[in-house]
Amino acid sequence: MQSSHAPTAVLAVFDDPTLVAYGGLEPLVRMAERCGLPRLVGERIRLPATANGVGAFPAAKVMALVAGMAAGADSIDDMDRLRHGAMARLFGGVRAPSTQGSFLREFTHGHVKQLHAVARRLLPQLAAHTPLLPGAASIAYLDIDDTIRRTYGYAKQGAGYGYSKAKGLNALPAVPSIPLAAPVIAATRLRRGASGSVRGAASFAAEALRTAQACGADGLLVLRADSAFYASEVITACRASGARFSVTARMNASIKRAIAGIDEDAWAAIRYPKALWDEEDGCWVSDAEIAEVRDYTAFTSRPKKQQVTARLLVRRVKRLNPEAQVQGQGELFSTYRYHCAFTDSPLSLVDAEKDHRRHAVVEQVIADMKSGPLAHLPSGDFQANAAWLALAAITHNLMRAMGTLASTFHTKATTGTLRDQLITVPARIVRGARRLTLHLPRNWPWSQAWRQMFAALHAPPHR
Structure with missing residues (x-):
């Protein structure tokens, strides 16, 4: 491989508001919503009300933390990768890293146990909606x-x-x-x-x-x-x-x-x-x-x-x-x-x-x-790190469930492979006819598996 242009002919400008770097987060977030993760967080996690509102809207903050981990974040500062391009058009409720860090530091031992209860209830829902544990x-x-x-x-x-x-x-x-x-x-x-x-x-x-x-x-x-x-x-x-x-x-x-x-x-x-x-x-x-x-x-x-x-x-x-x-x-x-x-x-x-x-x-x-979210324990606070570990497990299970919908190969692939092939897919967002269209790269090697996963998660849910 070699450059096809003279160095003076190439320019780089960060100015496109319609691009996202993680097109695979859309089906992952949709699956989390279909399996009830925001609802479970809203029902189970009860953080105290504070003047700065840190404990408010826990479901949105948990979803943002899970999405950031799926995209490769292994520290609180890394959550800033969710705030680029058209991410605000594709998702609502994306919080700043400082807000998410303050949210985690509000956790006590009891709140961590509440998050564990969310994880325990989410896994059976993932198993019911995807072939996560066939033959169990x-x-x-x-x-x-x-x-x-x-x-x-x-x-x-x-x-x-x-x-x-x-x-x-x-x-x-x-x-x-x-x-x-x-x-x-x-x-x-x-x-x-x-x-x-x-x-x-x-x-x-x-x-x-x-x-x-x-x-x-x-x-x-x-x-x-x-x-x-x-x-x-x-x-x-x-x-x-x-x-x-x-x-x-x-x-x-x-x-x-x-x-x-x-x-x-x-x-x-x-x-x-x-x-x-x-x-x-x-x-x-x-x-x-x-x-x-x-x-x-x-x-x-x-x-x-x-x-x-x-x-x-x-x-x-x-x-x-x-x-x-x-x-x-x-x-x-x-x-x-x-x-x-x-x-x-x-x-x-x-x-x-x-x-x-x-x-x-x-x-x-x-x-x-x-090799993913647990590359670091990002906080000095013990309970914040305990919550981070629980969220890393939730993210792991969501990505595993995504892999089962993509292909036989992705069913047993590592989460690093799932991230590279299904999550980190650049996309251009186009709005028209009252819908959003994701324009993905032509000749993406894993496009067939991605389409299969996307179609399964956008089909009407089974009653």
Whole structure:
């Protein structure tokens, strides 16, 4: 590619009032309105009335924040990207970044919980209006995990050093997923940086499970988590919600005794379709062996009613590096590395173990959010950041729903890809015959998917 004109023949003037840079925001906002997001915000969020009117019109401000995040904003100042060209002709109620920042700083813990209630009610509406979770009635999974969103300086309220040894805030998402579609976000919670992973996880898991069930996951629903959530409270909350669980078990003395009791003939060889990177041994692993203990009782140090009996799935990988052998644990643990999952899944050993390893899908969602709105926690106020996290989850779900209406490819694309191909589409606004027309670029590579999404969202709603 090269310039087709001499440098002196090219001029650039920012003077066209009919252009918008994000033509894909029109169908996204229409879908949010069709699924009732402004109505839910108006019903649920009750900010105090102030002299400057910061708490007034919360629905308009939430919609502007969600639209800005969908367009790529990862800070409050970035919301200014909504105020250009013909955006005021295409949308009403776009607020200045300073207004939106003041709005977020008005949030208290109670207001954040109200925003969580909005998100919980919006997701089932998105699932009802779009094929967001196809097949959820048969089998679905809910993955929970936490991550440290790193912060800098001294102005971030609640920041501290957590398990990653990095200073930041602890974000906890719950991610429903099915084999046929990309995962969405059922619930979020922002915690202080020094919080333990399992703190509050039981009530959080129960809340997320109820949301997943409201989305149609009323068949086999399995909660998956890593060893940080291996706790009696989490598993009890899961069972009380009518769901199954599959949680990585910590290697303790009881589990070592259970592994030692497995007969050598009980091990079955498996081969991974794709090799896994073993961080401890520093090599790729594609072969392993699996076995199970049918009736393993966990949490035996707890009272009888808090103990849980279920299956213990064990995977062992032969150590290839003699120098990496663990010393002082006996021959059993010097020859193999063991990984255990505690579960009451009704699936076979091979399928249950394979499903548990797919828990890593939650990491993809966390990475997706960190490459978008969660690239920063924009405020020094803790509750403002908690509201920002909840809004980021709402935006994620809206974009996922858009992708399901566009094409099969966009159903599983990352939100970054959805933003580039469906949202960031330049358009010229023309008014005539009492309607607005969006003139989009000729030969846009994803025009067919965009048209399909646009037509679905402008068709009369189903009764």
